[in-house]
Amino acid sequence: MEAEPAEVECVADPSAGVEVIEPRLVPLGGIRAMKVNRTLPTRDRSMVGAWCFADHYGPEPVSQSGGMQVLPHPHTGLQTVSWLFEGEIEHRDSAGVQAMVLPGQMNLMSAGHGISHSEISTDRIEMLHGVQLWVALPDGVRDAESGFQHYEPSAVGLTDSSGDDAGTMRVFVGELGGSAADIVTATPLLGAELLIRPGATVVLSVDRTFEHGVLLDTDALEVDGVAIGRASMAYVGPGPESLEIANPTGEVARVILLGGEPFYEDIIMWWNFVGRTHEEIVAYREEWQARAERFGMVDGWDREDWIPAPPLPTTRLKPRKRPRPRG
Template structure:
C-alpha cells in the first residue's frame, strides 16, 4: 500500500524498549481524494516508531466499497522495506514491477520485498463489497536492503489458543515467525512474529512469547485487556522485551480479533519518508528523484499506462535526520 498523504510527516525512526504496557492511539489518515478510504495508523508515531522491524501499521474497515470506492492505489514505489498485506474481508489484486500478479485474500499472507527498489499497484476487485484488514511494513536491515526484490505467499492453518490451563480460548493464524508451536513458512530478514488471533467471548488467551522480542497488540474489535491494561478498537498495546507471556482478555460477548506483531528490537536508525526507507537525507532525495524521472530502479508495472503512477510529494524544507536512540 502507498502512503498517499499529500504532506507525509518526516518519521525519524528508531526506538527504545520500555517496561510495562504502552497504549498507542491511532490517527486517522485518508488514502487519496474526497471519497478516500480512511485508515487508522498506529505505526509510526513520534513516541513509538517501531515494534521489532515492523515500522508501519495501517488498519482499515470494515468499509463498504460503495462509499469509499475501495482500494485504488495505482503504481507507486518502495525501497528498503517489505510490505505485508493481511485481509480480514475483501479481495485485492497486486501487480508489481518484478512481474508478479497475485490476489490478496482473507487469511493469506502476501509479502513483497522492495529491496533495491520496486513499484506496485493494489486494486480491490469489482466483486468486493467490503474491505477490512491491515497493511504492514517491515524495515530491511542494512545488510540486505539493497538486495533483490521478491514476493512470498503463505496461507497459514488455524491452530488453537488456550487460557493457560489448557481450556480453549480461540484460534490463531501465524503468518510470520513462530507462536504456540505454529511456524510460518515465510522468510524474513530479521526475527519477526506476526499472527491473527480470534479470542472467544469472555475468554482469556495466554500465549508464551520470546522474551527477547518487543510486541504490539493491534485490536480490530471493540475491547481487550493486554496484561491487565484496557485498550479500545484500532489501538495498539506495546509490550517491551522481557515479557514471558501475554494475557489477552476479551471482556465482550463477541469474538475479539487482534493482530499480534513482534520482533527483536531493530538496532539501526532509519529514515522513513513517504514510501521510502533509507538511512540518510541524500538517499531519500535520490530515491525521490529516480521515481520522478521514472528511473530503472523501480521498473514498470504491467497493465498500466505510462502516465498512470503516483508522483512523489515535495520534500520538506529541512534535511531529514534519523532519530537518535535514547
C-alpha cells in the same frame, strides 16, 4: 557519595510494562482515498521490532469508500505485508508478480533496491477490511533484489488456563505456540492473527528478547491488565516470557500480534521510502519522479498511471530516534 549504597527492591505498577499507542486517521493513496487508522509510526513509538508501519482499515462498504485504489507507487529498503479479514485486492508489481490478496492468506513483497506496485480492490466484493504492514530491512540486505512470498497459514486452537477452547490463531510470520510460518525474513519477527472467544483469556508464551505490539480490530481488549480500544495498539517491551490477552466483551475479539527483536539501526522513512540518509531519500524521489529504471514499470498500467511523490520538506530529513524498548 555512598561507598556501599543500600539495595532496595522496587515493585512495578502492573501497567508499567504496557504502553498504549492510539491511532490517527489518514487517507490511503491520496486526499480523496479511503481512510485508514495508522498506529505505526507515531511520534512516541516508531517501530515494534523491525515492523515500522501499521495501517488498519475497515470494515467499510466499498460502495461508500470506493475501496482501495492505489495506483503504481515506489518502495525501497522495506517489505510490505498484506493481511485481509474481508475483501479481495489485486497486487501487481514491476517484478512481474500478479497476485490476489485474500482473507487468511499472506503476501510479502520485498522492495530491496527498488520496486513499484499497485493495489486495487476488485469489483466482486462489498466490504474491505484488513491491515497493511511494513518491515524495515537491515542494512546488509536493504539494497538486494526484490522478491515476493505467499503463505496461507492454518488455523490452530487457543486454550485458556483451564485448557478450554479460547479461540484460534493463524501465524503468518515467525513462530508462536508451536505454529511456524513458512516465510523468510531478514530479522527475527512475529506476525499472527488471533480470534479470542467472548470472555476468554489466553496466556501466550513469547520470546523474551522480542518487543511486541497487540493491535485490536474489535471493540475492547485487556493486555496484561491494561485496557485498549478499537484500532489501538498495546506495546510491551522485551523481558516478559508471556503475554496475557483477555477479551472482556460478548463478541469475538480479533487481534493482530506483532513482535521482533529491537531494530537499532537508524532509518529515515519518508513517504514510501526507507533509507539511511537525507541524500538517499532525495535520490529515490528524483528517480521515481523521472520514472527511472530502479523502480521499473507495473504491467497493465500506462506510464501516466502513477502516484507522484510529494514535495520534500524544506529541512534535512533526520533518522527517527527510537525510544528505548520498555520492559
